[in-house]
Amino acid sequence: MSTPNRVYIARLAGVAVFDPNGDQVGRVRDAVARTRPTQRPPEVVGLVAEMPMRRRIFLSINRITSIDPDAVVLGSGTLNLRRFEKRPNELLVLQELLDRRVQLDTGQAGSVVDVAMECSRGGEWALTRVAVREQTSRLARRGHLHQVEWDRVRGLGGLADSRGTANLLAVLEDMRPADLANALQDLPDARRNEVAAALDDERLADVLGELPEHDQVEILAALDRERAADVLEEMDPDDAADLLNELPPPEQDVLLDLMEPDEATPVRQLLRYASGTAGSVMTSEPVILPPDATVAEALARIREPQLSPAVAAQVFVTRAPLTTPTGRYLGMVHFQALLREPPADLLGGIVVNDIDPLRPTTPLPEITRRMATYDLVAMPVVDRSMRLVGAVTVDDVLDHSLPRDWRDRDAGPTAPATDEGHLDGGNG
Template sequence: MSSPTRVYVSRLAGLPVYAPNGDQVGKVRDVVAMLRQGTQPPRVLGLVVEAFARRRIFVPMTRVTSVDIGHVITTGLVNVRRFEQRTTEVLVLAEMLDRTVTVVDSETTAVVFDMAMEQWRTRDWVLSKVAVREGAKRFRRRGQSHVLDWAEVSGFAQVEEGQGATHILAAFESMRPADLAAVLHDLSSKRRNEIAAALNDERLADVLEELPEDDQVEILAGLDTERAADVLEEMSPDDAADLIAELPTDTAERLLTLMEPDEAEDVRRLLTYEERTAGGLMTSEPVILPADATVADALANVRNAELSPALAAMIYVVRPPLETPTGRFIGAGHIQRLLREPPSELVSAVLDTDLDGLRPDDSLQAVAKYLATYNLVSAPVLDDEGRLIGAVTVDDVLDHLLPEDWREPDKPEEDHHAS
């Protein structure tokens, strides 16, 4: 194998995996190992690789021909059946990082922040080294780090309550919310809740929006009530409304009471609409501008990194007030058209005023037909008085057109160790 014989697992997270012909198979998401009795280091069985359509597959180490800086190369003979973790296996990144262990010689406790896997002469890969950071002991400086042999630490076989998540989150820092959601979904409830608790409110809100409803409800229930309300405030109003609708009535009301009044008002208004209607699908926070705004103003607004691509594709021009429900709707501006205009041009001069807009009680099928007819990724929703009350985006429509369990992983067809 033309690669280093010792590799730190945190550096593997997110690395591209290639077939010999250069085609990318996917990205490394974790390392699968098996604990052994006594002081024998765990055997590394293979890699969890995220392939196309967020499908997680198992790549045995016997199929890995190179583990190098920046990439992993396989033989090309990869089983694409979905990975399913066995009870005898551990996921190194998800389950072993942030563990509290005991340093045998000094009997001090330490937290695992990385592990190294090494190829022996037998060509087997094992977890040979454990990188730990010790706690305070007498006059020793807190945070002293060591790289120890596997036999020099103990405690991995014990169930730890309240395991941290600092180092796994560092390994997955660059992941998109949808990818991190896929990782969380496949973990045990205990580990999923521990990692969710360690995320900041904004990051957790983004991840929750990508999880199945059951996972959303479970994670929210694991947070204290005030923090749950803070996370809901960070979510898009339509996603927050969908989640709150899944909660018991008394819990939902308590959370709405703790939210900021303006945020709660938006969610309450969305909850009044039937789920599979334009009102139930829409967000109350599209990009809204007055008639005297310029093209430069519009482009500055859609540069907001928190906007989804679909919401950023169109701006809506209205009479005051500019908060939904707004004043009378004037028209919509397509970003592609605005990019071709001088920055000083008024957006009112380049609006699409032919869009009648959707009504809040329009059915899901009517919304999908509307978007398809006009080749739109976003559409205005107007009330009977011609006021803008929100916008429906194509991603929300797809969420409801796809089967309810579309976010759920495929069921395994056969043993993931088959080659």
């Protein structure tokens, strides 16, 4: 194996995994160690890699030919595509050890910030060293970092007490919201709630939108109500409405009352619509501009980084007011049309209105059929007075067309145990 003799595992998180042909097959998410009945440090038996579609699989350490800070390379063989499941005598190093409160043999208390694995002359990998930061008072500077042998640290075995989240969050901070949501599903409920609560409001709002409904509800319930209302304010109104729909009406009312009125109003409006209709799946905050706005103004608006690709793909043109429900709906302009027109031209001169808008009561199958027919990524939703009340985007349609539990990692079908031409990686 062409690799450093000692590897700190937190530094491997997110590193790409490649097959012998140089094709990326996933990213490292953790290391798996097997505890031993003696006092010897746990043996590292493999890595956990995240594949496309959020599937996590086991990569046997014996199949890995190279480990470095930029890539993990697999040797020839067959890749086992069974979803990874931890066994009773196994330890997920990052998930279970980072931030754990421990004590050095000198009596100094601290928390784990990283764990190193080393390869012996016989080719066996084991957890050998632990990076521990001293525990200090809040007023003091960050405690000294010790890198010590595994057997010099007490508290690494058994269940962890309540602990911090800083080091685990540092490992997870560069993940996309969907990947972070997937990682949270791997954690025990109490640990998941601790990590979720430590995220800032905006980040937690993005992650909640990627979790199954039951996880969303449990995380929200673990927050105090004021914090829960703050997080709901950061969510897109349609996502917040979907989450509130999972709660009893009295709890909905409490949280809506705690939200800022201008944030709660669009959510209340969405909650009025029947499930499975355009009104229940639409966003009430599409990009809306008046007909006398210029192409340059429209391009500047859709460049705003907080807009999703589907929302930024078109501008809806209406009379004032420009917040939903707007003045009379006039039509829409796709971003490709904006790129083709002179910057000083007015939107009223290039607006398109040859496709009938949806009504709030339009059922989801009809929405799907019309969007597929016209190759649209979004459609306007208007009321009886032709006021724009929202827009249905293609991601809204996909999210509500799939089974309710599609975000749950344990709900999908299991892939075949092996796939010829790939590498064997089963943890057993």
